[in-house]
Amino acid sequence: MTTTFDPEQLQTALEAVHQAGVPGIVAEVRDRDHIWCGTAGVADTATDGPVTADMRFRVGSLTKTFTSAAILRLVDDGAIGLDTPIGDYLPESVPGERGSAITVRMLISHTSGLHEYLPYAYSSLAAFPNVAQTTPDSLADNRFTEFHATDLIAMGVSAPATGTPGGHPGVYSNTNYLLLGQLLESVTGIAAEKFITREIIERAGLRDTEFPSGTSITGPHALHYESWFGMFEPPRDFSVYNMSFVGPAASLISTVSDLNHFYSLLLAGDIVSREALEQMQRTAPVVSFEGKLIDYGLGLQRTTLPDSGIHWGHEGSVWGAGAISLTSADNTRQLTLAVNLQRWNRLDGSGRPQPHPIDEALHTVIRLAL
Incomplete structure (x- = not known):
């Protein structure tokens, strides 16, 4: 089959991304049945060990699509109502x-008006939105801190509202997705991560995707280098980290192939029903952490590219690692990439x-992939 992308x-x-400053990048492109995977750079800057296509990364907020899909499966079963308070x-x-x-719909779509809890959970960190005041050591200080969802949710709920419930634009907030994790546990009787693992x-059939069971990433993986807007020089590895501060909002580990x-499968209607997928693809403007307007549905972002039209997927970022996954509206073309450096922009x-x-x-x- 002839493809419309050029592997060379x-x-x-990919090499240009590495040369621009990212230690390592992995990308997989799919054009119907044709699959290409490429890598550039290193997984470990100390040893110069190369990144490989099978390496696992923390994928941050791509986790939200999985959590949303788990909720929608229960909506399909009649156990949860999208428009129930x-x-x-x-x-x-x-x-x-x-x-x-x-x-429930407002939580999934970030239109609840609930504030992000991170500035309060990391009071010494002030991670969002006052990044300019962050001290480099504060990330390391919380490397092994065990947070509890109930406490984090209380911080977000008690903070000043970012808007009225259902108002537009919405404001992106992890508080919403920790509440969805509580909702999953309340309805199913098992931990949200276990339910998402079983049902999604x-x-x-994702063999290399899992929620962390400890602070380390199991299996082949790259180190995760955090620059924190140039405050870490050189960038520091944060691949070992307690991810309880985001849980079902952003703690998933995966590979580009699995994503x-x-x-x-999701966009083919094989994870949730076609009716539920239609709900996921109803979008509204949401203000991201970076202050940009994104087109957000129920755990899905809609991205319109000048040369290739509408794509569905999500972006994710944690300390030292980031991922982007985009699938064309007709589900024939895909790109997922992962990098092991984050917040490279200076302020x-x-x-x-x-x-x-x-x-x-x-x-x-x-652009080249899609």
Whole structure:
């Protein structure tokens, strides 16, 4: 079968990402039944060990699509109502009028108005949104901190609202997805991560995708280098980390191959029903952590590219690692890439991230792949 992408061009583009400053990058491109996987750079800057196609990465907020799909499976079964107030399920977590006004749908779509908890959980870190005030050592100080979802949710719920329930634009908040984890546990009687593993990961046949059972990544993996806007020089490895601070919002470990397979199945209607998938693809504007407007549905982002139209997927970032997965609207073309460096942009005097050659290099990979 003839493909519409050039493997040599793609490999050159990956090398350009590495040359621009990313230690290592892995990408898998699928054009119907044709699969190409490329790598560039190193998994460990001390040993120069290369990244390999099978390496596992923490994929951050791509976890949200898995959590959303688990909720939608229960919606399909009639166990959860998308437009039921969260206070009906979790009255102690979101009490009173807010619990009556915020629906399950609003949580999944980030239109609940609930504040992000991270500035409060990492009080010494001030991770979001005051990144300019972050001290480099504060990330390391919390490397092994064990957080509890109930405490984190309370921080987000008690913080000033970012908007009215159901209002637009929504504001991206991990508080929403920790509540969805509580909802899964309340309805199913088992931990959210176990339910997502059984109903989504195992059902999809994803052999290299899992929630962490400890602070380390099992299996072949790259080290995860965090620059924190140039405050770590050189960038520091944070691949060993307690991910309880994000849980079912952003703690998943996976590979580029597994992620392409998952999104292909999801968009084919093989993970949730066609009716549920239609709900996932109803989008509204949401303000991201970076202050950008994204087109967000129920755990799915819609990205429109100039030369290739609409794509569905998600982006993710944790300390030292990031991933992007995009699938064309007709489910024939896919790209998933993972990198082992994050927050490479320096900040200007007002605390805004400045352009970096890595940004353009990654855009070139996306354009050529899709």
